[in-house]
Amino acid sequence: MSAKVIDGKAIAQNIRLSIKEQIEKIREDGKRAPCLAVILVGNDPASEVYVGHKKKACASIGIESRSLELPGDISQDELSKHVKALNDDPAIDGILLQLPLPKHLIPEIAIDLIDPDKDVDGLTAMNQGLLVWKRPGLVSCTPAGVMELIRSTGVKVEGARAVVMGRSVLVGAPIATMLCNAGATVNCLNSKTVNGPELTRQADILVVATGVHRLVRGDHIKPGAVVIDVGMHRHDGKLSGDVVYDEAKDVAGHITPVPGGVGPMTIAMLMRNCLTAYSKNNL
Numbered sequence: 576m577s578a579k580v581i582d583g584k585a586i587a588q589n590i591r592l593s594i595k596e597q598i599e600k601i602r603e604d605g606k607r608a609p610c611l612a613v614i615l616v617g618n619d620p621a622s623e624v625y626v627g628h629k630k631k632a633c634a635s636i637g638i639e640s641r642s643l644e645l646p647g648d649i650s651q652d653e654l655s656k657h658v659k660a661l662n663d664d665p666a667i668d669g670i671l672l673q674l675p676l677p678k679h680l681i682p683e684i685a686i687d688l689i690d691p692d693k694d695v696d697g698l699t700a701m702n703q704g705l706l707v708w709k710r711p712g713l714v715s716c717t718p719a720g721v722m723e724l725i726r727s728t729g730v731k732v733e734g735a736r737a738v739v740m741g742r743s744v745l746v747g748a749p750i751a752t753m754l755c756n757a758g759a760t761v762n763c764l765n766s767k768t769v770n771g772p773e774l775t776r777q778a779d780i781l782v783v784a785t786g787v788h789r790l791v792r793g794d795h796i797k798p799g800a801v802v803i804d805v806g807m808h809r810h811d812g813k814l815s816g817d818v819v820y821d822e823a824k825d826v827a828g829h830i831t832p833v834p835g836g837v838g839p840m841t842i843a844m845l846m847r848n849c850l851t852a853y854s855k856n857n858l
């Protein structure tokens with residue numbers, strides 16, 4: 576049996592289209608467009624590409640974007656001043672600090688200065704805490720995208736056994752919380768987990784966000800499971816994930832490809848958060 580491929584690109588495109596239509600209505604009512612500010616520190620080539628994708632996505636659906644390109648040797652205090660200035664700017668609805676930051680900077684200090692109502696990445700302690708409390712807030716983009724992809728399969732999350740591999744603040748931890756909030760029984764694995772494959776083989780839903788290339792093999796997967804691969808690795812110009820796709824697709828029931836799975840959803844969820852932040856602050 577071959578798994579159904581979860582087409583993240585198509586799902587993301589539909590979401591973006593719906594946001595575009597909502598923004599068109601806002602504009603027809605004579606209101607200003609939502610505006611996203613993206614902060615890029617230094618010149619990490621991958622970050623430059625992602626920021627480019629985000630600005631392009633904004634332009635394609637009617638969200639304005641401003642980018643703040645800061646030198647790689649900027650101090651924590653200077654970075655804080657820029658974040659605070661954007662907080663105070665009423666023309667800015669969303670603020671995003673592209674990660675990773677240069678090593679001398681502490682990301683959580685800068686992130687936590689972002690006004691939670693403008694935190695379109697959903698990474699402030701406030702928004703992460705609201706998620707745990709099951710209260711409305713801005714939810715991190717990749718985890719929100721992963722949940723949409725799981726829902727698109729029609730597989731019931733409530734009562735399912737879910738395994739999340741990875742516990743990062745950006746991805747693993749919020750996904751585990753969201754699955755838990757949706758009624759799944761969740762195991763969150765890390766590099767110290769003993770007998771990981773024994774646990775992954777019991778998972779109806781397996782989310783892999785380890786950053787380890789080709790870690791999950793076909794025989795680590797429960798037949799028929801939903802497998803979501805958050806990993807992204809570039810080798811010889813080709814992208815692939817944390818899951819050995821060619822093996823996994825013969826075991827899983829549904830699987831995300833890399834590229835074309837989680838990545839495009841991250842950007843679609845960012846667009847959705849921008850509209851949410853704008854609506855909360857302006858309507």
Ligand SMILES: Nc1nc2c(c(=O)[nH]1)N[C@@H](CN(C=O)c1ccc(C(=O)N[C@@H](CCC(=O)O)C(=O)O)cc1)CN2
Pocket residue numbers: 625626628671672673674675696716717807814833834835836837838839840841842
């Ligand atoms: N502040 C943030 N920083 C980072 C985040 C984030 O959500 N917020 N996530 C990642 C990088 N990222 C967005 O910033 C991101 C990565 C990948 C994609 C994507 O669309 N990938 C495509 C392939 C693209 C390619 O060909 O290079 C895919 O998977 O199909 C979007 C966003 C770290 N930093």
